[in-house]
Amino acid sequence: MLKENLSNALNRQFNFELYSSYIYLHMSAYCDRNGLKGFANWLNVQAQEELAHAMHMYEYLLERGNLPVFADIKAPDFKYNNVIDVFEKTLSHEQIVTGRINEIATMALKENDHSSYMFIQWYVNEQVEEEANADIILQQVKQIGENTSMLYALDKELSTRVFINPFPSKLSTN
Numbered sequence: 001m002l003k004e005n006l007s008n009a010l011n012r013q014f015n016f017e018l019y020s021s022y023i024y025l026h027m028s029a030y031c032d033r034n035g036l037k038g039f040a041n042w043l044n045v046q047a048q049e050e051l052a053h054a055m056h057m058y059e060y061l062l063e064r065g066n067l068p069v070f071a072d073i074k075a076p077d078f079k080y081n082n083v084i085d086v087f088e089k090t091l092s093h094e095q096i097v098t099g100r101i102n103e104i105a106t107m108a109l110k111e112n113d114h115s116s117y118m119f120i121q122w123y124v125n126e127q128v129e130e131e132a133n134a135d136i137i138l139q140q141v142k143q144i145g146e147n148t149s150m151l152y153a154l155d156k157e158l159s160t161r162v163f164i165n166p167f168p169s170k171l172s173t174n
């Protein structure tokens with residue numbers, strides 16, 4: 001069983017990953033309604049990834065003998081001016097996630113819980129990629145500015161992203 005502080009932190013993160021999924025789906029809907037189906041696809045895949053992160057944490061809590069706790073998920077209240085704004089919010093959200101993951105890693109080390117430390121290392125590495133992906137698209141949309149043909153070219157590129165679940169479920173009976 002996990003120490004109480006660690007199980008609380010992982011439970012909070014389980015819920016925060018669900019919130020992240022909510023946020024990206026909200027952004028995806030905005031892009032879709034503004035004619036940017038490729039951006040909408042990229043963000044929809046991001047929402048699915050966040051859901052996979054949540055499920056991974058849910059399963060880890062169960063595996064360690066803890067009951068996952070379900071908290072209220074805050075509704076996204078963002079308003080977006082344009083896709084630059086969407087990706088500025090994406091990057092700043094991922095920076096918040098990185099801070100939270102680092103805190104869990106530090107806590108796991110302090111508690112001498114090496115399994116949890118190993119578990120959270122996947123996210124430590126993942127966050128480098130998450131921030132880099134958001135940042136590169138942010139830089140691109142900033143450079144594109146008002147150039148609609150370049151925006152549509154990037155939209156087409158982002159339409160090719162597909163969801164690959166990095167964690168086949170241990171709970172699945174298939």
Ligand code: FEO
Pocket residue numbers: 017020049050053094097130
């Ligand atoms: Fe689950 Fe984007 O961090």
